Amino acid sequence: MKTYVSPTQRPDTETVVAIGSFDGVHLGHQALIAQLRAKARQYRVPCVVYTFDPPTRVLTQGVEFLSTLPEKLDLLTRYGVDETVAVPFTPEFASRPKEAFLDDLRTLRPRALVVGEDFHFGRGRAGGVVDLRSVTPEVVALPMHQVSGEDIKSTRIREYLRVGDVDGAGRLLGRHYDAQGVVVQGDQLGRTIGWPTANIQVPDGKALPMGVFAVVAIADPALGHDGRWHGMANVGYRPTVNGTARRFEVHLFDFSGDLYGQEIQIKFFAHLRGEQKFAGLDALKAQLQLDAEQARALLWDVR
Ligand SMILES: Cc1cc2nc3c(=O)[nH]c(=O)nc-3n(C[C@H](O)[C@H](O)[C@H](O)COP(=O)(O)O)c2cc1C
Numbered sequence: 001m002k003t004y005v006s007p008t009q010r011p012d013t014e015t016v017v018a019i020g021s022f023d024g025v026h027l028g029h030q031a032l033i034a035q036l037r038a039k040a041r042q043y044r045v046p047c048v049v050y051t052f053d054p055p056t057r058v059l060t061q062g063v064e065f066l067s068t069l070p071e072k073l074d075l076l077t078r079y080g081v082d083e084t085v086a087v088p089f090t091p092e093f094a095s096r097p098k099e100a101f102l103d104d105l106r107t108l109r110p111r112a113l114v115v116g117e118d119f120h121f122g123r124g125r126a127g128g129v130v131d132l133r134s135v136t137p138e139v140v141a142l143p144m145h146q147v148s149g150e151d152i153k154s155t156r157i158r159e160y161l162r163v164g165d166v167d168g169a170g171r172l173l174g175r176h177y178d179a180q181g182v183v184v185q186g187d188q189l190g191r192t193i194g195w196p197t198a199n200i201q202v203p204d205g206k207a208l209p210m211g212v213f214a215v216v217a218i219a220d221p222a223l224g225h226d227g228r229w230h231g232m233a234n235v236g237y238r239p240t241v242n243g244t245a246r247r248f249e250v251h252l253f254d255f256s257g258d259l260y261g262q263e264i265q266i267k268f269f270a271h272l273r274g275e276q277k278f279a280g281l282d283a284l285k286a287q288l289q290l291d292a293e294q295a296r297a298l299l300w301d302v303r
């Protein structure tokens with residue numbers, strides 16, 4: 001998939017364009033992309049996603065994002081998008097009048113536009129679906145997509161993650177929620193209780209589910225096991241050892257070796273429990289044994 005940071009960068013040819021933050025590229029976004037691809041086939045032009053980095057709500061409401069830009073681009077490629085224009089969403093960009101946004105859009109020469117029916121743009125969110133019709137008469141405004149009667153929204157997915165409900169998040173995403181990062185040094189306590197845990201550093205602002213989870217880790221195949229390991233992860237503050245900062249730690253089953261500096265992706269499969277304060281390391285150790293048994297049982301038929 002080709003990627004541009006400004007609409008003026010792409011070649012001067014006709015397109016079809018979907019516009020939005022696409023944070024998480026959830027089932028609603030996937031439905032939008034399906035419509036976009038149908039239009040692209042109809043007009044025999046490339047399908048383009050016009051998106052904002054970071055997602056608009058990160059700037060306007062200070063919330064965490066579900067997908068980093070590389071994750072988003074990866075997902076858009078996977079769902080069949082030909083090109084992405086990812087413009088830096090700065091306070092200046094957000095405060096431009098709606099006409100400036102429409103002018104940018106015209107340079108993409110869209111035959112058709114595909115948006116969610118609640119899409120707004122420009123200073124004060126003054127622009128809407130009606131304004132888009134000045135760019136092309138063919139504006140497809142899709143109603144809010146639902147699964148089992150529930151609206152599919154990035155906000156809802158963030159709420160699920162906050163309480164550790166990775167099932168709920170996964171239902172709206174159409175896949176397991178995941179996060180990737182590099183393994184850094186921790187307090188080297190894990191190995192002393194028989195459960196070494198890789199501390200994963202994710203990009204600032206990346207949303208993580210809170211609690212203890214059964215996970216699948218995707219690592220460098222050179223580490224063995226085809227690069228896929230089952231494991232258990234904790235996202236929390238480690239009250240047992242009086243931790244203060246949020247940590248993301250994972251223990252990989254049947255792995256031994258060094259992971260420092262490795263890039264690892266973690267897929268969250270099931271919520272085991274909330275994080276607790278134990279009386280001491282022995283009590284934590286006993287609980288980790290139970291967590292491991294439960295995680296192994298949940299993952300036994302997962303590749
Ligand atoms: C599956 C799992 C569950 C955990 N659950 C808790 C918990 O409930 N409470 C807690 O204080 N720490 C919990 N921890 C974090 C441990 O405190 C942490 O791994 C240990 O302090 C070692 O930290 P280190 O890797 O920085 O040495 C958990 C860790 C894992 C891997």
Ligand SMILES: Nc1ncnc2c1ncn2[C@@H]1O[C@H](COP(=O)(O)OP(=O)(O)O)[C@@H](O)[C@H]1O
Nearest residue numbers: 185186187188190191196197198252258259260
């Ligand atoms: N099964 C395993 N799961 C996770 N990390 C492991 C495992 N076996 C060895 N390690 C290594 O040990 C480190 C974790 O040991 P630990 O004592 O918890 O140290 P730290 O506090 O630095 O994370 C990991 O970063 C990794 O390099």
